[in-house]
Amino acid sequence: MYCSSRPSRAKQIGTGRRLVRSIAIVLVLILAVAGTSSAQAQALPTPTPNPTPTAINSGLSAGSALTNLGSNFLERLGNQASHGFGSALRNNPGGGGASEATDAPRFRAWGDAYGISARAGAQGDFVGDRRQTWGGVAGVGAQVAPGVNIGISVDQSRTSIDVPLALQSATLDLTQLGVNASVDRGPWTWAIALVHGFGKINSSRDTGFGIASAGYNGRTDGALTELSYYWSIDQSRIVPKAAFEYVRAATGSLREFGGLDPVMASGATAERSRILMGAEIGHYWIFDRKIFDLSAYGKFVDNVSQNFSSITVSLGTESITVQGIGESRYGADAGASASLSLTNTARLYLNYDAKFRAVLQSHQGTLGVELKW
16 A cells, blocks of 8 residues: 655645744734833833033133132232332332432333143032133333322233043133232332223033033122231341232123033122231342342231032023032142342343142243333
8 A cells, every 4th residue: 555654735734824823923912012112112201311510610610710810910910019129119219228209200011921820629519620821911000109109900811721520621711900009108018909800711511422512701800908018138128918809700601502412501600708918038139230139928828708609500401500619718829039120120020929729729930021211
């Protein structure tokens, strides 16, 4: 008898139909699961990104730089009036015993170029920065009466700010207008200085998906009063000094453009009042009708009052509050100066100034010339 091992055609057709039905059932289940997941995904709210506290670190740095540059200009203006060697030349222009009565009113003009390197440490949500400032000052002054001097000057500077840990940077272009006056009465000198500054801040932030940038304004105002006593010992001197300084700085609101999740931030203000107490020591030499002077100073700084407004940072409908940054309560200033009077009417000078705080250190070098007529 002949037997075939191959399945019948009817059996093959039945097996194919069962396989098709199984595949169809699997596809229906997959589509059902996918539809349910899609509906659930549509039902879930889209998460809203939140601004990070470090998003405006460059803005905090710019506000701090604005405040400190206002202080620097104030103190330089005050120093012009109370600098011991300057007082000696005002009261004794020949440097060798000329009578004060022969010192007729005269005019003077000065100009200098300076550079500042500063570094601020981390505090709160601020991760720290590095600042480089280059600037120049030009001014004119007059002795309007014996022992009474006035002056006006302009300071133009640019500060580059780098906040590497927050992937941010900024520039501050600042113009400052200053007036100063002094009154000499014997060994005593009382000086005052006023400053008004205005500038432009441009910031950039690396978001990982492009650069977010912003531009906004800044301004600063300040006043300083200083009292000094000139104690002469032959051609040497000791000049104790005490000063009170007030500075207020403000930055405008900002809105970033470009990059991923650009933020907006409100404006901010900073106010600082402080007392500075210290002394200058110096000595001058006369040779070939020229006067060479060397001096150094040190000051104790007490920031008796610091008020820094908080800043609201917004991203979409979400916002956070970030606190401004300031200096430590106590600190110290120190510096040195070299001056060469070529004639009674021409002088070259080189200054070094340093500021030491718990979270901020800065070093400044200045090269200048002064002319009288």
